[in-house]
Amino acid sequence: MVSPLALFRALADPTRLRIVALLRRMELSVGELAQVLGQSQPRVSRHVRILTDVGLCGRRREGSWVFLRLGPSASPALFTAIDGWRDSAAEKWELADAARLEAVRADRAAAAEAYFNAHAADWDAIRSxxxxxxxxxxxxxxxxxxxxxxxxxxxxxxxxxxxxxxxxxxxxxxxxxxxxxxxxxxxxxxxxxxxxxxxxxxxxxxxxxxxxxxxxxxxxxxxxxxxxxxxxxxxxxxxxxxxxxxxxxxxxxxxxxxxxxxxxxxxxxxxxxxxxxxxxxxxxxxxxxxxxxxxxxxxxxxxxxxxxxxxxxxxxxx
Known part of the structure; x- marks a missing residue:
């Protein structure tokens, strides 16, 4: 069991708060997180490691990619506390991160469409x-x-x-x-x-x-x-x-x-x-x-x- 003190220490950094907020929306790779946060992958990886150590972040391998998701310590009670800390600075980052997150969604959609287009003829042949x-x-x-x-x-x-x-x-x-x-x-x-x-x-x-x-x-x-x-x-x-x-x-x-x-x-x-x-x-x-x-x-x-x-x-x- 992770102590509340360890959880709040992990969340004391604004970047780590932003990472948790983003993972509440969707799973992301480290590269995608770096894209949204506007930071280098090594720096983001260090923040992710701290969150992982206290169970706020989990990792899931998918081929050569590793996706990040909320971990077992990310409870509804914790989110209630986090949401209660909102201020104007946090809301500014949240709006900016949300906009960049949409760019990640668009990149995924474009890659998926390209893959589908490359294989559509095979699937269409079976469907016919x-x-x-x-x-x-x-x-x-x-x-x-x-x-x-x-x-x-x-x-x-x-x-x-x-x-x-x-x-x-x-x-x-x-x-x-x-x-x-x-x-x-x-x-x-x-x-x-x-x-x-x-x-x-x-x-x-x-x-x-x-x-x-x-x-x-x-x-x-x-x-x-x-x-x-x-x-x-x-x-x-x-x-x-x-x-x-x-x-x-x-x-x-x-x-x-x-x-x-x-x-x-x-x-x-x-x-x-x-x-x-x-x-x-x-x-x-x-x-x-x-x-x-x-x-x-x-x-x-x-x-x-x-x-x-x-x-x-x-x-x-x-």
Missing amino acids: LHVAEEQVEAAIAHLLANHPIGRLVDIGTGTGRMLELLGSDADSAIGIDRSPEMLRFARARMAAAGIAGADLRQGDMYALPLDGESADTVVLHLVLHYAEAPAAAVREAARLIAPGGRLLIVDFAAHEREELREREGHARLGFDDEQMAGWFVAAGLDPAATETLAGGELTVKIWLGLRRADDRRLRAAA
Whole structure:
């Protein structure tokens, strides 16, 4: 437990107060913080180290980047005290920092757009093979409508579309992807959509950086066909689901478009209902619903698995 005295000593410097204020708005790299603060990266790094030592700042590696976020000592009570210290000088810096922060958002959006433009032809080729995304998303919303989203985890979040679609109804939202480039695209998309609370993390679908039973709704949207070991990916996704929670998988029905292996890197050419039901049962989930969306060369399937609300009690009795 960090003492209040240590926290207030760390916050005694105006730059460190500004850093905490910026991290309350969004995660930032050291370089982005330096850009907003108008200071050198080594100087900003020293301030960040002091904040990290008392738990006011946390670090998260994403590829070659390191993003900074608020740490465990950044409590609501502390922010109430900080907000009570406002004066004209602090407000002047806050306005200036907010303006420069918008420039960082714009840089992220431009980089994400460039990445999307470079890959749009590949994604458009796949989208042209199946029903419109609007139909898929309407079916997803329908299947999930009878129960609160709760704590949402989107595995293989890609551009962050599932977070955008479901995040506003969730208590919390986490998107996980192996690709730092895709996470940067998703981060820009969340900012444009005004979804400030989404947590984006780099991670592997076979070893997710989350505790067991930490989610109420887990989504694998057009991800599983990239998995060399889809049963293991389903099992790992199911590990996150609390009793009463749900796993929703959107993917393709079994098909014979062999060229998608070479052209798009698909490891599996779709899945059938019996196969998916078997994976659900092996992972401790009850198959709850299946939706079929035909209308293109590829048929989209949606499978919903449920962790029974009494599952923890049954496992304890076993």
